[in-house]
Amino acid sequence: MRNHKELNNTLTQIRKSAGITQAELAEEVGVSRKSINAVENGVYIPSTVLALKIAQALKCSVHQMFFLPEPSDNDLKEGILRLS
16 A cells, blocks of 8 residues: 555555556556656656546446545644644
């Protein structure tokens, strides 16, 4: 699983289990192979449209590929302090 501080993804695992290369997926969704690589490595957060195109190409849901990290105890405490 690849991580970005705001978004996690399982794109690599889903793509590989579908038997599709980065280049093939890139061509299918209309971006460069480097763009797919950047998404997989958590360097780039895809637009909603790109995420939907990737999900469609891989026959899965966006939620299966992309998800938010679980908040830490510190995040929860900071959120409570902001609300007070």
